[in-house]
């Protein structure tokens with residue numbers, strides 16, 4: 254479409270002849286390098302004085318009033334403004350076309366978009382570790398706190414026992430012995446010590462578990478495929494993310510029967526974590542008083558390990574439905590989301606594990622993300638990286 258400049262209400266521009274306007278118009282055309290024509294001539298006496306408009310994509314921009322002092326110098330300035338307007342329009346159009354291209358090609362040619370995925374993957378992982386670290390520190394603090402309390406109690410008990418033993422050595426009759434034993438709470442100490450050890454063991458088990466999960470998640474094994482348990486990967490990820498969801502949602506895992514197979518645990522944990530954190534964030538957005546619910550299911554189907562993560566949040570906005578896997582697509586406020594979580598997940602599932610991933614809304618509300626990866630049994634020919 255040619256660029257059209259509209260000169261309107263010419264006849265009301267006092268002291269300006271048609272010839273003058275045509276001259277000005279020609280001058281504009283030369284300077285701005287575009288086509289123009291007079292497309293409207295309002296009746297004399299209609300509103301406003303003479304004005305020059307530029308019509309861009311059905312947007313009518315008033316460039317200037319044609320006043321008494323309107324000169325060809327002014328015409329040059331306005332022509333420059335128009336030139337810039339037209340250029341801006343062309344850039345906008347180009348941006349829209351490029352966005353469209355990304356949007357159209359998303360599902361089949363995501364890999365053509367030249368974004369260094371390995372770097373993105375590391376970046377996402379570090380961001381996730383950063384995000385989780387405060388919660389993890391809190392989770393560690395809890396068992397460390399009660400183990401350290403238990404130690405104080407044990408120290409006390411040990412000094413009671415020492416005092417009792419030294420006293421007992423000087424006692425000759427059994428009545429006095431029983432009295433000293435009771436004064437030093439020996440029976441109570443013996444029974445309580447057992448509880449303290451059991452509780453502390455549980456604390457150490459929790460600390461070891463948290464650290465092991467964190468190490469498994471943080472390990473730089475982006476290119477390593479290993480035989481492992483998919484359900485363990487799910488359980489470890491849920492456990493590592495616990496501090497992120499425990500006040501927001503209940504997470505229920507319905508693990509199906511899945512034999513061990515070859516996949517990249519670190520990468521699959523990253524996918525699960527991205528989807529899980531999105532679900533938690535979506536539920537949080539609703540600001541509901543009641544706890545949300547996230548259900549993670551795993552099952553085997555046609556040689557694929559399948560997983561679905563369903564939440565009872567607000568669901569994916571209809572206008573976002575086609576775009577959630579696009580790089581940098583986010584509906585979160587600036588600084589809260591980079592829009593990379595699902596794009597990295599797409600790359601891991603589709604390009605690295607040769608599987609598929611999809612997102613939809615549950616008819617009863619909330620979003621469901623599902624993915625499946627082939628259950629590969631041998632490393633040969635299975636390098637999905």
Ligand SMILES: Nc1ncnc2c1ncn2[C@@H]1O[C@H](COP(=O)(O)OP(=O)(O)OP(=O)(O)O)[C@@H](O)[C@H]1O
Nearest residue numbers: 531532535568569583584590591592593594595620
């Ligand atoms: N469970 C969900 N419910 C509703 N919308 C979701 C859900 N998961 C993802 N989305 C939508 O998909 C968008 C993209 O998600 P993605 O994880 O790629 O980026 P992000 O969460 O915005 O940022 P980040 O890079 O920090 O993960 C989100 O901004 C949100 O609009």
Ligand SMILES: [Mg+2]
Nearest residue numbers: 527531594595
């Ligand atoms: Mg996300």
